[in-house]
Amino acid sequence: MAGPAKKRAQAEKKHSGSSNGSSSESRDPTQRSTPKSIPHLDGNRDPSISRIPIDYSVPTDLKNISDFLGLGGWYAARGLAIPGSLPQRPKKFNTYGKECGITLNTFNVVKTPTAVVHQYDLSYSGDALDYTKRVLLKKIWSSPTVKTALGHPDALWVWDTNKLAWSSKCLDRDDTRITVDLDEEEGRPTKPGARGNKHTIFLRHTRKVDFNHLTSFLEGKVSWTPDCIDTINFLDHVMREGPSQQYTQIKKSFFQRGEQRFDLGGGVEAFKGVFASLRPVLDDKFNKSLSVNVDVANGTFWRAQELTRALGQAFGCGPPQFSALYKNAIRDWKNSVLRKDLRRFKRVGVSSTHTPEPTQWTIDEFVNMDATQATFPDPDNRSKTISVAKYFKTKYNITCILGVPVVRMTKKIRKLPVYMPIDVLTIDANQRYNTKLSDTQTSNMIKFAVTLPKERWAAVQAGVRLLNWPNDPFLRHFGLEVNANPAKVKARVLPQPTVQFGSGSKEPTLTSKDMLAGRWRLDGRKFAMNNKDRPVKAWGVCAVQGRGSPPPQAVEAFFQKFIQIYEAHGGLISAHPEHGKKPWMGPGNLADGGELVAKVWNQTGNKYGIPPNLLFFIVNDRNVDVYRRIKKSCDIRFGVASQVLQSKHVMSASPQYISNVCMKVNAKLGGATCVAKSQLIPKIAPRSASIPTMVVGADVSHPAPGAASGEAASFAAITVSADPLFAKYWAEVQTNGNRVEMVTTSNIHQHFGYMAKNWMQRIGQGRAPQRVLYIRDGVSEGQYAAVLEEEVRDMKECFKKLGCKELPKFTVVIAGKRHHIRFFPEAGKGDRNGNPLPGTLVESGCTHPFEFDFYLCSHVAIKGTARPIHYQCILNEGEWLSAELQQFIFEHSYQYVRSTTPVSLHPAVYYAHLAADRSRAHLNENPVSSGKKESKAEPQSSTGSSKKNVEIAPLMPMMNARGLKEVMWYI
Template identity: 80%
Template sequence: MGAPAKKRAQAEKKAQGSSNDSSSASRDPTQRSIPKSIPRLDGNRDPSLAAPIEYTRPVDLKNISEFLGAGGWYAARGITIPSSLPQRPKNFNTFGKETVITLNTFNVVKTPDTVVHQYDLHFTGDAQDYTKRVLLKKIFNSKGVKQALGEPSNLWVWDGNKLAWSGKRLDRDDYRITVDLDEEQGRPTKAGQRGNKHTVHLRHTRKVDFTNLRAFLQGQASWGNECIDTINFLDHVMREWPSQQYTQIKKSFFQRGEQRFDLGNGVEAFKGVFASLRPVLDDKFQKSLSVNVDVANGTFWRAQQLTRAIGQVFNCTPQQFQTRFKEARRDWKRSHLKKDLRVLRRVGVSSTHTKEPVQWTIEDFEDREATEVTFPDPDDRSKKITIAKYFKQKYNVTCMPGVPVVKMTKKIRKENVYLPMDVLSIDANQRYNTKLSDKQTSEMIKFAVTLPKERWAAVGHGVKLLNWANDPYLRHYGLQVSTTPAKVKARVLPSPNVHFGPGSKEAQLNPRDMVAGRWRLDGRKFAINNKDRPIKAWGVCAITGRGSVNPQAVQAFFQKFVQIYESHGGMVMAHPQYGKTPWMGPGNLADGGEMVQKVWNQTGNRYNQTPNLLFFVVNDRNVDVYRRIKKSCDIRFGVASQVLQAKHVLSASPQYISNVCMKVNAKLGGCTSVAKSNVIPKVAPKSASIPTMVVGADVSHPAPGAGSGEAASFAAITVSADPFFAKYWAEVQTNGNRVEMVTTSNIDEHFGFMANNWMQRIGQGKPPQRVLYIRDGVSEGQYAAVLEEEVRDMKECFKKLGCKELPKFTVVIAGKRHHIRFFPETGKGDRNNNPLPGTLVEAGCTHPFEFDFYLCSHVAIKGTARPIHYQCILNEGEWMAAELQSFIFEHSYHYMRSTTPVSLHPAVYYAHLAADRARAHLNENPVSSGKKESKADQQSSTGSSSKNVEIAPLMAIQNARGLKEVMWYI
């Protein structure tokens, strides 16, 4: 299909130029998050070449809109759209009940009918670095440039980088404008100083013609550069006016006066509006354009003195910070303080010691105080003067002792600039990019999660903020957007029959519980119990310390556990001497890994056999303690383990114990329930007899911020392990640093192992006829790579396993990072007026031609439900639309550890769980053989070079007792 991945990558590498941002890249919050390079959009790294970007080449994807679908991205790369790309089915799903859903999308009712001229911009002049967005913004918005371009009568649209559009063509196709920023600001350049003159070189590259877009939408033309250019231009027109009024972060806008919400540690949140234009199949089933409007929740640094911010970040007084700094200086490079201070890198600050504040950007913190750093004395350059002495003499400022000085990104006369932290103040409206702490996340959820009624009111507020009717750019170019939201006819798909084990009081869920999306396990037995792995040699370790539980409470809890587990059909073998009481004893965290060793030994000695289940009662939700326990149990002993919180053990609620029972049963080879379809036998009667394997995959990356340039990404793959698609095997491995596609070696080793397992256990020596591959979390630009790399590698695995006939692959991308929301009519949703489980939307917000749909399969406990966007990008297995939609929805009902349907297909959900659990398997020792290398998206202190990052593989699970055969990650 199209060009092979390798050739495509080579072609792109030749065609693309460098767009690495410098270390002193934009510190302006309105520009900081504009995508700097293709990886932000499609996962392919920009090569480090010095050649200028040529926008007339179709392979230069840097600036295109995300919402083009798979076909649009093929066309943008100059590759023929493969005939195998599934198109929208002719008929919509007719199963279930019809319901009316209001969407947060607004139709474009009028598009421009004039020709718009596109210009390529190139900046030259006195600056050393023309990748700084703040500088480019100053130049483009200067009086001299605006006047030369004919503003305000002729409004220009600029992408903030290298493209600009105008309704009028300039009198020359090569046009140069020179501007002196110092002169414009009324302070001419002094003798000996570097000048501030800049030239903007505009070159006419093409006309944006709207007739091609109309022809495409009417089905009379296929994807081409003209369509992509037009959508790209319209998307920028939509953003131009709001970006001038509000703080812009990508496609979201934040009004400066909005109410702040303190998240703690110097970080605050406030709400904004997200807006994005895209081609859709609209609510009237016309192929047109639509604008998606939603609430955006942004996290920002609090504008305050830097010293105060540091006190909040580290939750300490100035004296405590001085003590920490003193201790860290003993081994500064390896100190935790140096690492933790990275969170403040690239933060914009203003100096407060001068009459006019000067803006700077933090590069790093030094292991020296203001009394120890010297620089040439401005009054006598033959002498050196300390920062502390200079500030006292020049500004009468006494620098705070015992704290590090701050190194800035900007250099003066090629010398590094260092400033005392106590004369710096963090600038307002700067995005906080680092992962939030658990406490901050909890606060953010309180702030961000709102019920549908409030969410819809916020969408309305956002539409008013965008004020399309009075937008001068929309008016100038003739773009008109309706303020009436799209309303679509959706379907609530029929629920499956959910079956439990024989002997249950109610062997099947009643329809009322199915629609409510919540049921109880009382009186129900597991569909499959742990008869093959009964609990026999088991131990309980109650960790001592603050908040621990007394032994009597632990004993009472496990008596209840045995009673409830057996009531659900679980098997606990009675020991001749100890009956059904486990070994119980205290554990001390100070023992480290030896704590688990002691529990293992004492449990084994008691039963005179290797343990098959260990429980640990922990005192709080400390992730490090949790991972230490899991690492020992999984890697060293290969034993199923369950961690419980002390407070839950103390309360011993039957519902909590039932939830624990579900997880324990899964870890011992059982399964909670099985969903049987009411729809698929009608749509595809032969479906049940076709051997089918379901595969889920997810690649998770380290959170942005300190250390993420060296941290591992994790690739998790799950494979269905039974004919009901209830149980899943899972394999996880490191996947380089920020490498989005699952590597060939990971698929060979890990998918290959599970595929072989499937053939031996389920396929009776034969491969499946169909594979349904559900891939999580890739953007449209990466769809082709999923097929050309991951699916290709999976097919190779089957070849290596000796399969003469390869399975037919159907590939579905599951996306949750989108802004589409469903708002049912009052009284037609659940108690919060969220959509009912099974709500399927196929128009109003979907692609005009490709096979995608939005499905809300769960009940949102809090806030507004987020549907999942599913797009089918390959359908060799010839799944019918209704069959695929029902299959995905119905399986959400037998997620192993929940008595609710879940939002995402379990194959992908389990991949998330496995990836998260496998973080405990990180090999913290030095890198050994088997390392994975990737180019880190990281810059050195100068911002010019990248380095190879070596990522160690995970430590292998001890599988002597078959831990990998069960759902160890659940």
């Protein structure tokens, strides 16, 4: 039997670009305009096997590319000319601020191979129906027949687990085929009439790995070529081959078997491993070379245990309660919450324990039949069927648990489904848990994963010892040598801006002590911009009733303090002739559903005689469904600013908590907390302040992996600076297909276009900005080109439609946080936890050898090790100086409106995250608490990556009659 299947990845099919004759108006809103020049990757499915050599201009082969090649490397891989507009690394490093010694978790490659290495392309054929199953391919590759034919153990081979292999041995023929019968090798010949288990592996010699070409590239003598990419790809796989044979491998991370587990609850556990990745860098000696990034990997895995126990842990109940859940769900199984929740077990590998030799299976899904209802042809009498329960009782004397669903397996026997009772199955060890963690599991995972810099550095060093480079047979065989000592660089701590608050503040600017600590208090300070255009006039407070809801006296005491503190910060609350400044207060009942908000709206409006402009809701816990139901009504139906509070905070009524609430309320009513004034930019770029500039942020968030993610919406959020000081941002949100990574043309034209028009009318005095700084989050390196070719192109089209004769000059920066680079400052040079100080900038040791990128740590980590943001500039029409751009991004981290700390990411992108998350409440579906969702087939978006064609409905439009979209409604 095949072992447990792993989640496969497969590069998406190349978009044909053919037109069906429909007009752009009738085109589906998720459809990307054509033709497209950049092929896309989803990163979730593996490439299909074909009998052709690796060709990096073919989208399905791009999956083989290593990370960190930069935009130029990806253009070259696709067979496209590298654009002359690609910004190169500035000739001079940033010299502003203070120097600071930083140790990086990167380790320089000191010796690369010189001997000849042969690259082979692999393909497969035979009795299997699917040659993308990694477990099958591994069995074929590891079979004694194949090993002997390849010259094992004298010849060492490196295999990418799919369609590439390398060896220093050249096979006798350029085209070699090896046939293996896995059944025969395992000592159980194929039964007559059964499908065989014979497979042929084809090896085709495609090229010799060219190490000299890589050296010439790094020395700047030649440009990117597929040869360079081949070589880096080979070296990256050499680094992984040895560890992959000793440890459990997940992508570029390795987990040692027997490592101490940490129970996350719900049948899931976590344990630590080591991440390692090779890439070209500008090293700490300013040489263009290769380096290995080593970091801690935190993995989540299914607990190896009986399936019945795993189900009990997942649902927090025993067998009788699980049976009751099933009995309740069976009435509408297709739409039931239980069926949806059980889908997290899909593709989990299990072993059946009812036979002396356990057999491995892979779960397909739980079905709406118990062991008495699920039947199959009786092996002793093919003309009859037998139930699973009866078969197990007569054959194995096992009494199956009844009243619970049976499991259908992925494997079929004689083309018929295989059903198994849950009580004879155990979950196999070392299987990654891919589904989104629950709130409790997430909280436990954070406790497990968060470590201070000292502990993390010790873990990195333990990882280096685990990888054991000096004794790795593959590194030794191919002549690859890595320095076990880390790279040490001279970083800069950038000068801090002057952070200003409103006039009348006790301390109108932050003190140097606050700036160094990276956090401050609002006491005695007024907002830099208050709600003068939208004073609080008619406002209401609803305390949702239930266990833990606050008594009326506590609510009244909280809002007396709120009024006092909000006004102390400069917030405006208009006194009503009859009611004064006191809000309407009353209870609310969740059983009222959407009418809960309507009742609060009506009663508040009736009290004041005008529509409310601010509503508060006090809830008893962090229930996301309740939160989204409230936000959906406030944003969509009434167009009113709203603030949700937790009852425990209302009852404690801490002044600091109230100040935090005041910051959010102020932003929702048109204000901003503080403004960062640069002391440095006027010196290095004197004209900068006089150039009309727009800052744009964008993020696309996808459904969490696991149950129902194949039918769920992705959300695109775009933010645009709404004032000359870049303190406030408008935001527009919309669905973006299912796992479509690029913001679609229709979303940019409708939503960015709307905000661009607003900017021109309100800030540009009828003119477009001269510069646009576009900061894009959440795209992988392989998609950088598509940001330019599609999103920036569409934004320029928007300005053309708005009648701009001279288009703004775009500067595009990608902000990446999913990386493994960490900073470890010299003793006494970091903060009290050993993290870097805010403003720590690193431009060497871990950066690209030629392109313009840098790592910036602009925040103070509350706990754990700070993660810097990787910024890469991929277009610079606006001709920003490198130091100007770095300082601009750093200084704006102090302007985030709902925090009294600098934040890690530029606020334009942070706000896009918040807006994308809020947009989940705007879905056009049944009430969010019902758990029902419908999906229909439709043509696939060209930039999508899902396997199915899924219709994603647009969001419900926000009610903007009272100008909710003009303020920061998403804060």
